[in-house]
Amino acid sequence: MVIHPLLEWIESTDLSTTIREGALPYPIIGGFHLLGIALFGGMILMTDLRLLGWAMQRRLVSDIVQQSRPWKRIGFVLVVATGLLLTWAEPLKLYRSPSFWVKMALLLLVGVHAMIFRRSVYANTAKLDEAITARAKWAAALSLVLWAGLIVSGRLIAFDA
Amino acid sequence: MMQASSIFDWLVTSPWANLMNGPEWAFPVVQSIHFIGFALSIGTVAIVDLRLLGIGMRRQTAAQLAADLAPWTVSGFAVMLITGFLMFSADAARYHVNPSFQFKMICLAAALLFHFTLHRKATGIPNSPLAAKLAGGVSLLLWTAVVAGGRMIAFV
Numbered sequence: 001m002v003i004h005p006l007l008e009w010i011e012s013t014d015l016s017t018t019i020r021e022g023a024l025p026y027p028i029i030g031g032f033h034l035l036g037i038a039l040f041g042g043m044i045l046m047t048d049l050r051l052l053g054w055a056m057q058r059r060l061v062s063d064i065v066q067q068s069r070p071w072k073r074i075g076f077v078l079v080v081a082t083g084l085l086l087t088w089a090e091p092l093k094l095y096r097s098p099s100f101w102v103k104m105a106l107l108l109l110v111g112v113h114a115m116i117f118r119r120s121v122y123a124n125t126a127k128l129d130e131a132i133t134a135r136a137k138w139a140a141a142l143s144l145v146l147w148a149g150l151i152v153s154g155r156l157i158a159f160d161a
Numbered sequence: 162m163m164q165a166s167s168i169f170d171w172l173v174t175s176p177w178a179n180l181m182n183g184p185e186w187a188f189p190v191v192q193s194i195h196f197i198g199f200a201l202s203i204g205t206v207a208i209v210d211l212r213l214l215g216i217g218m219r220r221q222t223a224a225q226l227a228a229d230l231a232p233w234t235v236s237g238f239a240v241m242l243i244t245g246f247l248m249f250s251a252d253a254a255r256y257h258v259n260p261s262f263q264f265k266m267i268c269l270a271a272a273l274l275f276h277f278t279l280h281r282k283a284t285g286i287p288n289s290p291l292a293a294k295l296a297g298g299v300s301l302l303l304w305t306a307v308v309a310g311g312r313m314i315a316f317v
Contacts, residue, residue: 034312039204042202046233055232063220071211152190
């Protein structure tokens with residue numbers, strides 16, 4: 001097996017040891033990971049709810065999608081960067097955690113979701129201002145399910161031991 | 162008069178605390194719903210804050226955004242407070258002496274108070290850039306402290 005030596009090497013790096021064993025780095029990085037989820041997961045939530053026709057119905061879809069896009073990108077970078085650091089700190093534990101793999105699978109599906117719906121929904125908001133297509137509603141509903149799943153599986157990692 | 166510690170002792174033995182301490186999945190599931198609740202509330206507050214700061218969603222006024230988002234913010238608050246109370250009940254005797262928890266509760270009280278008073282007022286005043294920026298900045302700071310304090314509970 002090549003995986004195990006690689007994970008052991010990661011755990012032996014200074015960066016990994018510092019995050020894992022220091023008193024402050026882990027909770028601070030975890031805190032930023034959560035903040036990223038709160039600030040920017042919230043925007044994704046609002047976009048999805050708008051597409052479903054449940055929230056902010058007085059605002060144009062294009063207004064909401066276009067104006068929240070830069071913040072979602074910043075949030076994505078924040079969540080992924082802090083997530084990578086947290087993973088780097090305990091690769092062996094995560095490798096054994098079923099919840100971690102569920103979370104990674106869902107993350108992959110988020111990427112697939114983006115590829116499937118980007119052109120027809122998220123880059124096509126002028127059309128959606130006239131009428132929200134069934135396809136856009138599907139995109140929003142699936143996005144909500146994926147995000148809820150990401151949060152739940154992420155939280156469950158701590159309980160896999 | 163009830164002693165301060167006895168109400169926490171009682172909470173730990175309450176039916177909902179038993180539920181929380183029962184099946185293995187109960188706590189993480191409630192905690193996940195807590196996360197979704199604050200993603201909704203703090204996320205929608207942040208949208209208004211960024212507008213107040215003048216760095217996001219500028220095609221709408223802060224008042225328009227606040228009016229549109231208010232029901233979602235308040236629903237998020239409700240989910241967050243109910244699930245938070247359930248988790249607190251599960252181990253109340255220990256949480257209430259945890260310094261990070263105490264810090265979080267003070268920040269939460271301040272954030273909620275600020276949200277429904279000065280913050281609300283600031284979103285209503287047009288052409289008041291300094292007051293608006295101040296309100297947006299303070300709000301973001303308070304909610305950040307709430308999340309950070311919450312994350313630290315497990316580590317102190």
